Amino acid sequence: MKFAEHLRESAVPEWSDKYIDYKRGKKKLKSCTKSILASKVLINNISAIGGNSSDSQSARWKNSYTHIQRHFIQEFVQDWVIGRELEKCNDFYLWQLRQCMRRYAILEEQIRIYEMQQSNQSYGAVQDYVQYPIVVPPTRTSHSLRARAVRQLQQLDLMPSLPNCINLKDLLGHRREHGPPSVIHGETFTPVPVKLTPSQIKQQLSDALIEYYLLIQLVKNYRELNVTGFRKIVKKFDKTCGTTELPNFMEYAKAHSPMFQHAEANVHLLTQQIQDSNLIKRPSISTDASKDATDPLFTWEQQVTHWYTEVLSTNAKDRKHKTEKIRNLSLQYSLNEQKIHKFNTSILQIFVAGSASGAGLTLVAYTLYKGFLAPVSSKVHTYLLPLWGGWYMVYLMVYLLLLACFIWHRTHVNYRFIMFGEVHSRHGAVLFNNDFSTTNIPLLLYCASVFLLPFSILGAISFHYEVLTPWAIAWPICAAVLFLWPSIKASHFLALPYWDKLRQTRRWLIVTAIRLLCSGMFPVQFGDFFLGDIVNSLTYTMADIALFFCVYSDTPMSNCGSSHSKVMGILSCIPSYWRMMQCFRRYADSGDWFPHLLNGFKYGMGVAFNASLCAYRLSHTDTRRGVFVALAAINGTVSAIWDIIMDWSLLQPNSHNWLLRDDLYLAGRRNWKNGSYSRRRKLVYYFAMIWDVMIRFEWIVYAVAPSTIQQNAITSFAMAFFEVLRRFVWVIFRVENEHVANVHLFKVSGEISLPYPTTIPLESDTEEAIDEDYALADIDYPEEPTRAYPGAKSGRTTSFIDNVSKVIPWAHARDFQRPRSYSAADANSHESDESESEMESMV
Template sequence: MRFFDGDAQPLNPTDPVEQRKSEFFHFAISELQKVEAFYRTKEKESGARIKQLRDQLYVMKRRRGDEVFREDMKKKKGFPTNGRQPGLLERVKENMIELATFAPGPNSQALRQMPPTPTLTSMPSVSERRRDFVPKQFEDEDIPYPEAKRKLRTALQEFYRSLDLIQGYAELNRTAFRKLNKKYDKNARATEELRFVRDYVDKSHFVRSTVIDGHMKTAEDLFARYFEQGNSKAALTNLRARKVKDESMSTFWNGLLVGTGFVFAIQGLISGVRHLFNEDLDHDEQKVVASHLQLYGGYFLMLCLFWLFCLVCWVWTITKVNYPVIFEFDPAHSLDWRKLAQFPSFFTLLFGVIFWLNFSAMYGGRDLFLWYPVILIALSLFIIFLPLPVWHHRSRKWFAYAHWRLLMAPFYSVEFRDVFLGDIYCSLSYSISNIELFFCVYVNGWDEPEKCGSSQSRLMAFLSALPPMWRAIQCLRRYYDARSFFPHLANFGKYVATIFGIITLSLYRIDRNEMTLSLFIFFSTFNTIYSSFWDIYMDFRLAQKKAKYYLRDVLAFTSHRLYYAIMIVDPLLRMTWVFHVVWTHNIQHSSIVSFVIALIEILRRAAWATFRLENEHCANIANNKASRDIALPYKILSTEEEEEEEEDN
């Protein structure tokens, strides 16, 4: 018996069972149409992208061929001059080309004999004259061949990964419709099984189309030709996603290192506190111990935030928040959260051992006692910035480059990692201000270290305000690029309020003026209200009136209580500056309070990071973004754009 017609209309409109069947098939067809529309859109985008990549590779091949040709001509006593001696400008240009040209490798030598790149069968080949673009070269924007090759290699790998995701999307939806139809057949006791799948799903474009398969084959061929010297097997190995490895050993070593490090650190802390309150030590020696503890405290806070970031990565992993795409990690070399935790695990052991040697073992006497913080910091910086291909060197390189971009904020377009790293350092003002204490005590030979504290140093205030300065500069750069007052200049005002709060607190600690204390309370109150609203409405995108539960249309976490909790906890944890006002008169208590406030701020920042990335992930879901958009190295204009540029000139 037929249970629905071709238009999914009920055979008997008065029968409630038939009406339910009709509603079901209307729903199924509407969902199928959504899948079809999305798949066609992605298929069209992938076609445009593979064409872009082919054109970029063609330009790279041609440019490298020109470089190799010039190199060969130089070996034959220079370029042909038609009997004319080259002028000064020509000789300077030739010398610059010689300096910028790399020695041809095996891939470069093969480029000269490489046949034309094959095109997709669905895209007919056209002559060079009729192509819809013309290569446009800018002498002041020429990109070196190795860098262009690296970018195109990464772009092709990411494109192949996006094609794999599209294939998975099609297969997943076909399976979903099949299971949906089987569930319907079972409950409706249908005489014909899987009829909806046969009549609708199997005839749909996303099931029958082979365009994505063709794109994948073309990408494999391009990768083999340009990057693997024609080795298809090596190309497939580099293009296909890595299998998830068992990280049990990483977890074991992380636990072993952390446990050992904490045992040493706790013993060192107990000994340090005993030295601090030891009546046998004179006042100056107690000040030295207090300064040591403050330096170690700054290091511990950075280590603690590193650990919290690894913990948050674990939360993102189990909740399917695609943070590698948000941070634009290289998929071929991105670290699992357990591998990433190897860094703080090792530094925990290093911190604990040196902390214990400094206070418990007292190894090396007083002379070495003063230099243990230097040893700790020097070893840490050496390991992080070691320019050798060992211990996840690509991740360490990414980390170092991210810091370079932060330092040079005015000269780079702002990316998400720049914003995130800048906000992270805003929560590490205690650790950054210790830079002044570190150099001050060692330059003065540890004589009167109390003169290097916050009550004596204006430089410490500047260093504390440095992270919000970076973020303020980033906001100005975003305004320069986008020419939009909101949100960039509005966000700039938030960080200006933060800077004034830090400066007024430092001025009050130095001159003990009630006016500066009042200014500190004013700016801190204003900043707390401003930043809390910004976190909730901008960074988290919560409290939307038209959204369900007054939260957000798309949510990554299943529990709504988490979102309500962060809207309460985040503003409360931003009010810890009140403790500065309460205990600001006692210098010793002020130091302890500053450390506790910094620790609370780190915990708040970890919670902030969790929901900040969750919001970004949900925005990517709304924008149908599941892979990175790799910037291509060459600027290639279409024919229409070229004609417009010539008219402008």
């Protein structure tokens, strides 16, 4: 594999702009090839004129640089490699070291408190140190059924909580004389400390150490890739220009760049570690470099490994298991290409998925053919097509989401981190982290197809015999059995292949669905608002739930349609109501009216729109038609503007791309000379905006079409189909926009709560603003690592329009709430002078 491809595949997506621009360097060398060749021809001509020159004369020509060589050394090596790329990479590397140092200090404090508890010290002493109790001594009540249920809900993230602005003790009239400091409004899942068991404390510490270990591996990989890239690009320059600048460059880099110094120190330390681990130790030559070798990442990695494998281990078996886990997570033990494809199961999964999907979609096409050609008064048209069509919309959404995942994968949008919190390189190898076989797309497609096949068979039978029973009832039972299959202990001999790997997916779906049903009772996570928006496009499916129960009730079939059922209208309002409650909860947690109250108003208009449509369908009067048109126009306009400007961050006035934004990952790579995108690839954004506006106003069909067309099942199915397609486009650009935010914030690691409060801040003052309250009015696109977490005020007076133009592109970052990485980090904290001096000595 060529290094350029290796760099592209191994680079962390959120840090892509901070790596050496190796491809640009190759382009620059290629662009000056003609001048270099002309210089070589001139040298050869001079050598030929000189006739039979002596060896000393040839050596003199080789050791002396021509004017064109000196020009390119200044332009390429001095100005571009050292003056631009090395400075950029080195600054970012030092910024990452500062982040790692702060996290290390916090983890060190957490482990120190944990060891104090383990050493059987009095609980009061620990309480004095941490300022307020986090862990309570075990009592009989902790073993009660209620306590176990509370702990289980906390582990599943299903424990309801009050908003941050409401304090239960204050409501009951109790004042806290001593307790935790008030939590800064905005961004925390656990606004008050919770009682944790020893096992929960150990689990939180273990998760935090693993997360930090992965972050260290990413920084190490960043350092090694860039050091290798600089060496290779200068070597390629020497080969192209006929110079010998690589030794001079390496000497300069090792003397002035901490990134190169630490990389060299890491080699010496690893070599020494390998020699110390050998049974027969070989005498090593001690050099000044090896004596003074200091690599902070190596030191932190060794210490974290010790904490994880020794301090948090309960016995030898647990220690062995943790040692093996930490070894597998290390980038030094990454899989190679041969091993990746030797155990590759994606080919088989795609084959089974393709076969099952082909058969299932063929049967679905047959049912739609029957439904579209059936008479309006027939059972097929009256309730079979709407009921099965509602399920079709769900399956269509699932398949489109998998297609969206593939699109994100191809465009290097780190959707797995955004949606599931997976750290880069946690799954898959370094060199092949973006290999399709390392993703879960084939597995999910396989599972979706296995669900689709029995469903399509039951649907085809139902349409063929024009009966609903028992096929419509058999399908939910079949789906429940398949969904719960891995939990049935007696089914091991009947277990489907790869079905056990769905455990995390099933849990995520169940937990997120419960949180969505109880919107307002939980802080809003990414999955909550994401699933809520998807369900908003499935109002057709939601409304058909009423039709299902109406068919099996004593109600005449003529009164089960949308023109007679109020329940269908109520159900169609519920998804917008859920999202509205989530917006209100976000406002209650953050205290920021923008954008949460405006977003809540938008979904309130969605509730009004669906309610007015139901009223208009029940009675086709001019008055209700006018109310419906007015509400629908407002809802469509507000929603379309919100989609394009707020959710997608498009239509930015100062963007380099007309009516778009600066970063367009779906538009492919930038031009290496001017940094512009291909005009043809940018068209997808313009088409997406037009498509979103068109489908947002598809309600016009209900306003202008005759009642026979409005109440037609085919019309409703077609409009639901187009709405699902619109949501598919929305999802792609919404996740891409979230990735853009992560790129500008250099955010690559997850955020795990720690059991104890800390007096050490996670970020510096300018960085803490974005972490705590996002400081959206002050956000600017970062150019240097010191602006990675933008929020520092520039000192100049900005107009209202300038502030608005900065707020709007980042408003989407507040749709959901980030979990705090470290508990009580806001508690009267200040940065330690000892930590700063330690960093200075390391660097």
